[in-house]
Amino acid sequence: MNKEMLGKILMLWLAFLVFAFSIFIFYQYEQKKPQSASEDTAAQTPTPTPGPSRPISKWATDSAILQIEEELKSVSDSVDNVDLKESGLFPPLLDMQVKF
Amino acid sequence: MRKIKVVSLLFTVLLISFFTLLISRVPIFAQTQTPGFDFSKAYQDYIYNYNLYRDSHISYESAKGEYRNYQTLSAQTKALEATRDMLRKRDEVLRTYFTALRMKLVESTGVTNYDQSVSFLRLDTEVNWLAVHKDSLSSPSTLEDLVKSSQAVEGKNINFELLSYQSLGLILSGKENALREKINSQTDKIDTELEIMKKDGENVDKLQWWLIEAKKKINLSKDKQAAAETKINSLKDASYINNRQATYNKAQLLYEESNQYLKEGLNFLSEITDSIKYE
Numbered sequence: 530m531n532k533e534m535l536g537k538i539l540m541l542w543l544a545f546l547v548f549a550f551s552i553f554i555f556y557q558y559e560q561k562k563p564q565s566a567s568e569d570t571a572a573q574t575p576t577p578t579p580g581p582s583r584p585i586s587k588w589a590t591d592s593a594i595l596q597i598e599e600e601l602k603s604v605s606d607s608v609d610n611v612d613l614k615e616s617g618l619f620p621p622l623l624d625m626q627v628k629f
Numbered sequence: 630m631r632k633i634k635v636v637s638l639l640f641t642v643l644l645i646s647f648f649t650l651l652i653s654r655v656p657i658f659a660q661t662q663t664p665g666f667d668f669s670k671a672y673q674d675y676i677y678n679y680n681l682y683r684d685s686h687i688s689y690e691s692a693k694g695e696y697r698n699y700q701t702l703s704a705q706t707k708a709l710e711a712t713r714d715m716l717r718k719r720d721e722v723l724r725t726y727f728t729a730l731r732m733k734l735v736e737s738t739g740v741t742n743y744d745q746s747v748s749f750l751r752l753d754t755e756v757n758w759l760a761v762h763k764d765s766l767s768s769p770s771t772l773e774d775l776v777k778s779s780q781a782v783e784g785k786n787i788n789f790e791l792l793s794y795q796s797l798g799l800i801l802s803g804k805e806n807a808l809r810e811k812i813n814s815q816t817d818k819i820d821t822e823l824e825i826m827k828k829d830g831e832n833v834d835k836l837q838w839w840l841i842e843a844k845k846k847i848n849l850s851k852d853k854q855a856a857a858e859t860k861i862n863s864l865k866d867a868s869y870i871n872n873r874q875a876t877y878n879k880a881q882l883l884y885e886e887s888n889q890y891l892k893e894g895l896n897f898l899s900e901i902t903d904s905i906k907y908e
Contacts, residue, residue, distance in 0.1 A: 583907040583908065584907065584908045585906065585907060585908070586905065586906060586907060586908045588822075588826065588905050588906060589905075589906040589907070591822075593818070593822055593825075594822060594902060594905055594906065597815060597818050597819060597822065597902055598899075598902045598906075600811075600815055600818075601815055601895060601898055601899055601902065604808070604811045604812055604815065604895060605892075605895050605899070607808060607811070608808055608812075608888060608891050608892055608895060609892070611804055611805075611808065611888060612804075613801055613804065613805075613881065613884045613885050613888055614881060615733075615797055615800060615801065617672070618726075618729065618730060618733065618793075618797055618800075619793075619797075619874075620726070620789065620790050620793040620794070621679055621682075621722050621723070621726055623682070623719050623722060623723070624686060624715075624719075625779070625782065625783040625786050626779075626783065627712065627715075627716070627775065627776055627779035627780075628776065629693065629696070629697070629708070629772050629776065
């Protein structure tokens with residue numbers, strides 16, 4: 530192998546090292562780069578546009594209606610939370626066949 | 630004359646003493662009479678006894694294995710004691726379980742007095758039977774006697790299961806009845822309010838129609854509950870003996886469907902009040 534050939538190989542090797550180093554630097558830069566503005570906006574919760582408010586009737590402040598409304602909420606909670614399984618009260622599993 | 634008066638007074642005192650003694654001897658659940666004894670305590674008692682039973686069953690299995698392998702007198706004595714202990718604890722599990730069921734029924738508001746009384750009678754009968762059976766296990770006996778004694782409980786187990794599932798069905802029906810009663814009370818109140826609004830010149834035709842729709846949902850819930858009760862009643866048929874758990878589960882699903890109709894009815898009622906408040 531002559532000197533000229535060796536010089537070419539070294540040049541190619543150097544070029545490859547420079548290329549690899551450049552890729553490494555670019556990759557590091559991309560990692561450290563702050564998130565883009567579009568991603569930030571995507572995470573934000575959109576504020577709903579307030580719709581047209583419904584006019585309140587003269588019965589809205591009626592004590593009887595307010596009481597019914599309150600009682601309905603209480604009954605609704607009871608209906609939602611009622612235990613209709615009672616699995617804790619299933620008959621106990623017992624060994625009934627005692628044999629020797 | 631004076632002698633007759635003294636004799637009649639003595640007779641009255643004796644009569645009162647006799648009835649007082651009789652009432653105090655009636656075995657009507659000493660535990661339920663104790664102030665502060667509620668379902669929660671009865672249930673804890675049941676779970677505690679269930680754990681004791683599990684431990685005693687392990688000892689029984691071990692002693693039985695030892696006796697089968699060695700056939701010695703000491704292994705026989707050990708097996709006898711372990712079996713007796715396990716059988717006594719098994720009786721206690723069942724007794725405390727039925728007591729817990731009874732206390733749950735006591736606290737159930739939607740169960741009719743008649744159904745409650747019938748269930749109490751049946752549960753008390755089994756509880757008393759189990760107490761007597763447990764006592765009978767204290768006297769010295771042989772392994773054969775203990776096996777026979779166990780068979781007596783085994784023979785009653787079908788009735789025990791039936792009573793358990795029927796009581797559970799009654800508890801679930803009671804819950805649904807109590808909720809429906811509360812909702813019906815609200816429909817009545819809304820009905821009254823709509824009449825007041827009508828008299829005031831408001832057009833409430835739409836709201837009255839909605840109220841009818843809500844009542845329809847509540848009636849559908851009643852129908853589903855009736856179907857669940859029919860399923861529970863069918864448990865006493867011989868064909869269901871080996872499939873009681875599955876049949877009860879089907880009935881329980883019907884109770885859940887019944888509850889779903891109650892939810893829908895309630896949503897309709899909330900929609901009505903909402904419509905009353907806003908124009």
